[in-house]
Amino acid sequence: HLRYLLRLLLFPGPKAPKRLYPAHLHIAVDPKAQGKGLGKALLADFLECLKQKGVKGVQLSTTRANTAARRLYQSQGFRLYAKRASPFWAPYHGHPVIHEVWVKEL
Numbered sequence: 528h529l530r531y532l533l534r535l536l537l538f539p540g541p542k543a544p545k546r547l548y549p550a551h552l553h554i555a556v557d558p559k560a561q562g563k564g565l566g567k568a569l570l571a572d573f574l575e576c577l578k579q580k581g582v583k584g585v586q587l588s589t590t591r592a593n594t595a596a597r598r599l600y601q602s603q604g605f606r607l608y609a610k611r612a613s614p615f616w617a618p619y620h621g622h623p624v625i626h627e628v629w630v631k632e633l
């Protein structure tokens with residue numbers, strides 16, 4: 528985790544303005560439980576909770592390579608806000624990938 532955090536400082540990804548998108552989403556489902564609708568349900572509950580608290584927007588970071596996550600975000604009304612080629616993910620993918628920021632107004 529330390530290496531990951533250090534690389535975050537070295538290679539910051541693009542970000543959407545906190546003023547418009549103050550919430551930041553991280554989501555992960557245990558690999559054994561993926562593909563059963565849990566991710567969609569978790570995300571829907573999270574968005575509902577933000578709405579009830581009056582939060583006006585949410586942002587998240589992902590990569591072009593994460594097909595499952597990108598499809599989930601798109602199906603829940605997120606849109607691509609910014610992208611940047613980044614060496615950040617290179618040790619995990621074996622090559623640089625496109626770092627993306629997605630946003631949703633609530």
Ligand SMILES: CC(C)(COP(=O)(O)OP(=O)(O)OC[C@H]1O[C@@H](n2cnc3c(N)ncnc32)[C@H](O)[C@@H]1OP(=O)(O)O)[C@@H](O)C(=O)NCCC(=O)NCCS
Pocket residue numbers: 554555556557560561562563564565566567568588589590593594595596598599602
């Ligand atoms: C992304 C993630 C949270 C989705 O959770 P999940 O419980 O597996 O997803 P669901 O079963 O709820 O599926 C929701 C939608 O995601 C998309 N999706 C899920 N798995 C997919 C796959 N293998 N390929 C393509 N799309 C997929 C689909 O659009 C799906 O909707 P549909 O079933 O109506 O087509 C899960 O794959 C995960 O934890 N991945 C590892 C961690 C990660 O990458 N997190 C995101 C970091 S940005």
